[in-house]
Amino acid sequence: MKHLSFEGGIHPGDFKDIAKNHEIKEVLPGDIVLIPLSQHIGAPAIPLVEKGDEVLVGQLIAEAGGFVSANVHSSVSGKVKGIKSSFSTTGFQVQCIEIENNHLYEHVSFDSRLLENVEKEEILERIKNAGVVGMGGAGFPSHVKLAPKNPEAIDCLIVNAAECEPYITADYRCMLEASDEFLLGIEVVLKLFDKAVAYIGIEDNKMDCIALLQDKCKDKDNIKVIPLVTKYPQGGERQLIHAITGRKLNSSMLPNDVGCIVNNVESFIAIKKAVIDGIPAYQRILTLSGDCLQSPGNYLISVGMTHQELIDQTGGFVLTPSKIISGGPMMGFSIFHLDTPFTKTSSSIVCLHEDVVSMCESSVCINCGRCVSVCPSKLVPSRLAKAAENGDQQGFMDYHGLECIECGSCSYVCPAKKHLKQSISNAKKQIIAKNRGKK
């Protein structure tokens, strides 16, 4: 079978060997957890507990504060110490509920269901109550995504299992080690859309995963495993939809406009836990990788524990990292210290030594056109960056700058090492803010 793909893109080294053969291990939090109230896009959740309250694992401690907000649950049992602000992985200050862990892990009673016995409304209700959000990084609340305005028109449920960022292997391990849970999560979501077929898109550098899932799905008519070409950004939403269905969407459209719903691997596992087991989203699997670590691997972590704790508990550093990246090296955020707590959207931490990190000076554009040929959105990044640097918003719009998906492929290939993506995303932010002011 031909492996599907899109036009453009790049082939960075994947560095997945560092972590891919390490089985998922659970790491428990330390004495204190800091559970952020903003683990999703949209308004922060509203706290339901006060200083001195006793809480249990899985207890609702903050309630969704708006339409695209999500519930937050405790990941430990213990006593609430108060509300404290901390840095998030994106560099902003966020409010967190600080809980003293009594290490007993007493949990609320989880109310389980059988797939046959849950109806559409109850599925959505249980996902909403469990605070499930898109676990790939964007943090869009799943109960909103799974309730589009046109459920009868959804014919493709696309499972984003491409995992195209270098270093990250969490989805790969989940699919190998928790394949039944994963597939059950897909079946739960399929129940919401009567005519949908699920397509699991996996890059062909994970052939063992593809073979395993193809074998498990051979009797399931409505779940198909689709091998994709290994290429970055294969897991970009628009690129993935195009590769699998041939449908195209632009920046002003949502996947459901072309009959698709896209969700990533861990979101389906979280959905299965929420709907079938009644367990809310307070744990997740992430990859700890890079060349500086004693024990890189894939870990089941609890929301609210800090980066420092995970690294300490896994043996610490063998080399001093120059950069700590939350997320992948192509689109992740560099964080400046390790006391940052994990959220539901923390997919990985990559610790890179200065030999690997690019800290180069940029020189002038020589018009080589590499950024144009790799751009998955078919833009002209060098011109966009020039318009952005000159403050020429009209020029930026004329070159369709708002269509940029900020994948960073242009910056990656640029021989002049210009910060193309950075310039373009700054200009995008300014224009979007300005347009918002107008409305």
Place this chain on the structure above:
Amino acid sequence: MEHQYHISSSPHIRDTLTTNKIMQYVILALLPTTLFGVVYFGLDAVILLVLTIGSTVFFEYFYEKILHLPITIKDGSAFLTGLLLAINLPVSAPWWIGILGGAFAIVVVKMLFGGLGQNFMNPALGARCFLVISFTSYMTDFSYDAFSGATPLAELKTDGILSSFDLMDLFVGTIPGTIGETSVIAILLGAAFLVYKKVIRLTIPVSILVSFSAFILLFGSSSLDIHYLLCQLCSGGIMLGAWFMATDYVTSPISDQGRIIFGIIIGLLIGIFRIFGASSEGVSYAIIFANLLVPLIDKISIPKPFGKGGPKNG
């Protein structure tokens, strides 16, 4: 907070290819044809090479020094311009031609427009055309050693057939011409290296050679004469121009679609100049003319953004 880490915008990893490396690859790719020129034409070629390259590097340094600009000679582009200009000179050219040409290429064509990345015309070709117009007799004298006669291109022009050379001479390069343009095999060797290293894509050279061939087959001789076509393709500066001059990033369109249009224009112009024109500088003029059209070509060939115009189906 005991230790802080570096912060920057993504992506956090970069490809290892740099502007410097690209320049080095192109210089390396020009080695076969340069070496052939040195071996075939002798010491005079070496002197011209040294003087021309020395001149471009010196004038870039000098210009930036007196205007207190950052010194950029380390990026390799001035060296490359010097090399390209030198291999575009006839070996009989006097020593000062190289120096004057180098100064013109750097100061007038490159630096006055803002330096690397800003010039709209290939500096080496701009200088060559300046020299040909100003010092026509020096620049069109292709006599060397014991040889003094017409170039293959001139023979093709007047007789429509080659009498003093055979196709193998053209392919190997044992013919009169500029220092670096005679050996087709040496040029193709370097070009193959550039394609392999992904420094250049095939779009420009192939569209030049295809459109030129089509033009020659239609208008060049009375019949569809393949031998005549091959002689045309292997003589003059078309190979050097197509693989090394027209592919200059700065002065060619940015998208592949644009590059195909650019290549077709150059191919057709070379055809027109060779068949209907009188000058021997067809390739240089064709490329420079097309350089001037690049803003227009870019305008009409900018790719359409992904997903513009809505869904394809559904």
